[in-house]
Amino acid sequence: MPGALPPVLRIDDPADPRIAGFVSIKERDLTGRQGRFIAEGTVVLRMLAAAHETGRGFAAEALLLLENRLEGVGDILRRFPPDVPVYVANAQVFDAIAGFNMHRGVLALGRREGEPDRDALIASLPASSLVLAACGISNHDNMGALFRNAAAFGVDAVLMDETSCDPMYRKAIRVSVGSVLTVPFAREGSVAVMLQQLQDAGFAIWGLSPAGTIDIGAIPAAQRTALLMGTEGEGLPQSVMTAIQTARIRQRPGLDSLNVSTAAGIALHQVALINGRI
Amino acid sequence: MPGALPPVLRIDDPADPRIAGFVSIKERDLTGRQGRFIAEGTVVLRMLAAAHETGRGFAAEALLLLENRLEGVGDILRRFPPDVPVYVANAQVFDAIAGFNMHRGVLALGRREGEPDRDALIASLPASSLVLAACGISNHDNMGALFRNAAAFGVDAVLMDETSCDPMYRKAIRVSVGSVLTVPFAREGSVAVMLQQLQDAGFAIWGLSPAGTIDIGAIPAAQRTALLMGTEGEGLPQSVMTAIQTARIRQRPGLDSLNVSTAAGIALHQVALINGRI
Structure with a gap:
């Protein structure tokens, strides 16, 4: 009250x-x-x-x-x-x-009040979950925009590796329109350990990349889906690309790829639709 | 050479x-x-x-x-x-x-070298066309991001009303990753005249809004489609909303709407897919 x-x-x-x-x-x-x-x-x-x-x-x-x-x-x-x-x-x-x-x-x-713990966060996720995972996001505007999109499409948690920037930076908070305060997140460790934890927790992991093997529209429905975004410049490391399933957003050839948060928005919208979350 | x-x-x-x-x-x-x-x-x-x-x-x-x-x-x-x-x-x-x-x-x-002319630009468009139209876009980052998405999804022209900001501003050029130099555009006059011209040229016009009447996935294929985006804060004016067909991007209720360029990216991807342009 x-x-x-x-x-x-x-x-x-x-x-x-x-x-x-x-x-x-x-x-x-x-x-x-x-x-x-x-x-x-x-x-x-x-x-x-x-x-x-x-x-x-x-x-x-x-x-x-x-x-x-x-x-x-x-x-x-x-x-x-x-x-x-x-x-x-x-x-x-x-x-x-x-x-x-x-x-x-x-x-x-x-x-x-304290750093969130990734183990505890993953353990707390509901049976039907959508996770946005990211590695190497270094730009605070992109970080904030990722959270804004995560909130719009009902993401249960955002997981970042230790090389990603802090979502609690002033500009990231502003660009997220405050979503960093509402979408649970954790930022720690390597992308390899993060992916292993998600896999152990039963997540279907899809890496988003212009070199992905299927269109995002073909990602199948699943109880638990994690979408993984790479850095703004290089995208996902090759070692990650070969370890997980990958999907692409169709676009005109010969151009720079989409902005990372726009790409995440397009893919999250698609995955949220497929899984009946929006 | x-x-x-x-x-x-x-x-x-x-x-x-x-x-x-x-x-x-x-x-x-x-x-x-x-x-x-x-x-x-x-x-x-x-x-x-x-x-x-x-x-x-x-x-x-x-x-x-x-x-x-x-x-x-x-x-x-x-x-x-x-x-x-x-x-x-x-x-x-x-x-x-x-x-x-x-x-x-x-x-x-x-x-x-000279301001582009909207009449001439519309007249030059191919029989099968995709146009991104915008009114009241005041933020240069958003403007640049709109052009980047327009390029990625094969937009033939970007049309803006006179209240939109100049895409040739330094930051807009940078955020567009140079797309303002490759995607033809015109910025002049009122949104009402712009829509009339698009209608006269045979475009199916779809306004994008959280209050849109159909999902973007239900936008039918068409030879010529124009997608209209409103301002960052207020969205499309009511007078425009009632004059054209409108579509929405499904998302979690009770939140601020998506960033305007992210919303445009999601909708352009959808419309480009429907029309076999990507």
């Missing part, structure tokens, strides 16, 4: 130590955040509130709002625990704090 | 007037370029060379290369007319010119 509107604390000095966690967030992306993350925009704030309520392992530590955005997000603020401070600032102070003006006036500093 | 390697002109001073067109290209994006555009990276450079050769209305005015990239692109340089100057610089000078370091060491300053 929504609680009372929390007290609002006005910030007039960009150097105020209470909002130190929001200072120069763009530069700070590069140095890491020790389990902290930045969520931007109203939609993502709403999803953070939901993650808070459902105990998904994400907690808000503080919110920073442009003063004229306060009224519009009142219903969301009531959903956070009363001890999460809500700071407001005018546009000038806000921009001086954040260091850029692409935050849409709504920022949250969040904390991730 | 490839010609000789053009003479290479070394730049040691970032203020050298010969490379003024490359100075601070990131800031210059915001102010417009009077028919000029910036192409980045080897893949796009190759497509610019091809556009030059085939007379697609794009010409290179000058190339600027990081010195260690020169050898790798020699085969592409030979394809440009000998009067297109090739400048090289070391990393320090290069970054001082361009103002940032995301250019991958390969930049071309291009010129668009």
Whole structure:
């Protein structure tokens, strides 16, 4: 049940130590955040509130709002625990704090409570499951877009190898439209071990590649399907391609392949249809 | 036939007037370029060379290369007319010119020779055609991604209303992986006039929307199909939705809709399959 509107604390000095966690967030992306993350925009704030309520392992530590955005997000603020401070600032102070003006006036500093464990995540999946697996995804926009597509097509978990980038990076969260807070994920270890675990758990694994052996439309229905995406440039390593079944998206020849998240979207849509998940 | 390697002109001073067109290209994006555009990276450079050769209305005015990239692109340089100057610089000078370091060491300053005319473009389309139409696309990443998908699925032309952003913006070109140089396009006037012209030319027009009346899989084959995408936020205006046939991509309920270019990719793949174009 929504609680009372929390007290609002006005910030007039960009150097105020209470909002130190929001200072120069763009530069700070590069140095890491020790389990902290930045969520931007109203939609993502709403999803953070939901993650808070459902105990998904994400907690808000503080919110920073442009003063004229306060009224519009009142219903969301009531959903956070009363001890999460809500700071407001005018546009000038806000921009001086954040260091850029692409935050849409709504920022949250969040904390991730422990790294998810892949064993436990796989063990928790329902009998009928769809998994998006990825190795070597290095671009945060692509990572965020993969999660957005995963959410749209009912993916139960996203599994990444250790060479993939962190989905909790600010831009990945934004591009995912908050889906990194709702779709369970784990990022650890090698792709070989990940595939072995999926196989042991009864997943039919399909690697997506322009060199795949069948069209995605021919992927058969299965209780448990995992779709594996490779890196943006090289795609799936040859050792992986020969170890699993592979599928391709038909397209005009002689071109660069599709963007990795677009390809995942097309294939997930197809697999979700085949398995009656959408 | 490839010609000789053009003479290479070394730049040691970032203020050298010969490379003024490359100075601070990131800031210059915001102010417009009077028919000029910036192409980045080897893949796009190759497509610019091809556009030059085939007379697609794009010409290179000058190339600027990081010195260690020169050898790798020699085969592409030979394809440009000998009067297109090739400048090289070391990393320090290069970054001082361009103002940032995301250019991958390969930049071309291009010129668009006249705005394409929509009437003429529609009149030039083959009997069997696939058109991607768009209104109100304001994000350059989305615009570039739309072109990349259009190329992958054999779109004959991209038509945009006047409220859509310019595909020749630097970032749109980069995200399109050069497809804006190969897929014919026109951007002018209102969406209402554009749809009327497509209808007069015998196109079956399908608007893509989460509120569409049939699944994309049920779109019938047709000699000429146009797929219409709306803005990133609002989607297609209600007046358009009621005037044309509409289709939806099935997805999990209660979520933000898909990214516009991902949605276009999924629908174009489907329509291209139905019409035997891929």
